[in-house]
Amino acid sequence: MRDPILALLAKSPAHGYEVRQRLVEALGPPGQALNPGQVYVTLSRLERAGLVRVGQVSQQRHPDKKMYELTAAGSERVAEWLADVSWSKVTPTDFHLKLVAAAATGLADPVALVDAQRHELLRQLSEVQALTLAEPADSAGGLLLEGAALRLAADVRWLELCEQRWLERLAQSDRAGGAGRSDRNEER
Amino acid sequence: MSAGAGAVVAARGLMKAYAANGVPVRAVDGVDLVVEAGETVSVMGPSGCGKSTLLHLLGGLERPEAGEIVLDGRRVDGLSETAWAVLRRRTIGFVFQAFNLVDELTAVENVELPALLIGAPSRRARRRALELMERLGVADRAGHLPDRLSGGERQRVAVARALINDARLILADEPTGNLDSRATGEILRLFADLGRSGQSLLMVSHDARVASTADRLLTMRDGAIVGHTRLDAGSSSALFADMAGLAHKGGHGPRGGEH
Numbered sequence A: 001m002r003d004p005i006l007a008l009l010a011k012s013p014a015h016g017y018e019v020r021q022r023l024v025e026a027l028g029p030p031g032q033a034l035n036p037g038q039v040y041v042t043l044s045r046l047e048r049a050g051l052v053r054v055g056q057v058s059q060q061r062h063p064d065k066k067m068y069e070l071t072a073a074g075s076e077r078v079a080e081w082l083a084d085v086s087w088s089k090v091t092p093t094d095f096h097l098k099l100v101a102a103a104a105t106g107l108a109d110p111v112a113l114v115d116a117q118r119h120e121l122l123r124q125l126s127e128v129q130a131l132t133l134a135e136p137a138d139s140a141g142g143l144l145l146e147g148a149a150l151r152l153a154a155d156v157r158w159l160e161l162c163e164q165r166w167l168e169r170l171a172q173s174d175r176a177g178g179a180g181r182s183d184r185n186e187e188r
Numbered sequence B: 001m002s003a004g005a006g007a008v009v010a011a012r013g014l015m016k017a018y019a020a021n022g023v024p025v026r027a028v029d030g031v032d033l034v035v036e037a038g039e040t041v042s043v044m045g046p047s048g049c050g051k052s053t054l055l056h057l058l059g060g061l062e063r064p065e066a067g068e069i070v071l072d073g074r075r076v077d078g079l080s081e082t083a084w085a086v087l088r089r090r091t092i093g094f095v096f097q098a099f100n101l102v103d104e105l106t107a108v109e110n111v112e113l114p115a116l117l118i119g120a121p122s123r124r125a126r127r128r129a130l131e132l133m134e135r136l137g138v139a140d141r142a143g144h145l146p147d148r149l150s151g152g153e154r155q156r157v158a159v160a161r162a163l164i165n166d167a168r169l170i171l172a173d174e175p176t177g178n179l180d181s182r183a184t185g186e187i188l189r190l191f192a193d194l195g196r197s198g199q200s201l202l203m204v205s206h207d208a209r210v211a212s213t214a215d216r217l218l219t220m221r222d223g224a225i226v227g228h229t230r231l232d233a234g235s236s237s238a239l240f241a242d243m244a245g246l247a248h249k250g251g252h253g254p255r256g257g258e259h
Helices: A002-009 A016-027 A036-048 A072-083 A092-105 A110-134 A140-177 B051-058 B081-091 B107-117 B122-135 B151-163 B181-196 B237-243
Strands: A052-057 A065-070 B009-020 B023-035 B040-044 B066-071 B092-095 B169-173 B200-204 B216-221 B224-230
Touching: A002 A016, A002 A036, A002 A065, A002 A072, A002 A092, A016 A036, A016 A065, A016 A092, A036 A052, A036 A065, A065 A072, A072 A092, A092 A110, A092 A140, A110 A140, A110 B181, A110 B224, B009 B051, B023 B051, B023 B224, B040 B051, B040 B181, B051 B066, B051 B169, B051 B200, B081 B092, B092 B151, B107 B122, B107 B151, B122 B151, B122 B181, B151 B169, B151 B181, B169 B181, B181 B200
Parallel strands: B040 B200, B040 B216, B092 B169, B169 B200
Antiparallel strands: A052 A065, B009 B023, B009 B066, B216 B224
């Protein structure tokens, strides 16, 4: 969750509750399971790592509110995360949040991110397939490779879906306000 | 001079529109494409993106409204139906999505037909047909009529037929659409041999596992080519160590020591 939370702060500084709200909006039903404590723990870890700085906003009838804001190192980390196409440890949730964050912050074009990721997966898949075809048809290793190929192919299909949906969304928001691709991402 | 004079097929500015409910839809919208000798290229894209139409244009099964096609060094987009038919027999092997087998001929007769049509001796044609069918695991179905074959068997017969003349260019529309993974593997192995013998393959597939076996992969959307991926299968050891969970375990890799 560290990188998505960091990226959601790139849009504008926010307090912990807002960060959680942004996550829940982006994730839909699975986001409801997100424990607020988890968000706060992550935020203070990011603070200790120097990626986020905290400011106090005083409130009259409530205790002071902490506002979290990206540091320069934090912004750099977000840019790296958006450009990273390694996939082996990435979950669909991570990638989905990456697209949401890219659109929300305007730091990257979600469709371009999907494209770059898809190219990378197709390259990996072609490596797996080259090895699979070099294996005798019934080898044990071939079976493992086939599993890897099926999973990569499923990811590629999902990325195709991501691309299609984001193209539709961006076209919609262009029509709605001409405010540009990266303006708003939540419409439901 | 046209683009890709040394290419097996080169196309420039291809256009083809259809009327869908009275509204013209551009199925192929300004496609440029070159396939070199010995190269395999695959085309992916959502259904309706124009990839099958593109294949039909390149095989002379449909005519473009604009653009040019150079096949084996020769401008072909203006050819007559008959000239195309002759050219197709010698230069192109086509795997159709619907197989298009002749119902009255047995499987092996279907496979050898293109060879007989260009005057190959019948014994040699039969031998080569059976050889291909053997590799594709359908030799035991040689004497059956197409309606006695399963979908997957028909597909393999159609692939064998497309390969029998050792055509310079194989065009294949979803060549593994009906097949299980073993039969798919056999077809992909045969396709890999094409490149080694200098033949070229252009195939359309929605299956990333099939498409990724090509040297290059083109992505189509709304009739246009919007993406290009070069797939040089290089060293994969890092990827696999990672995949198998062998990385980051105490610092020694899979070959860290003897068992």
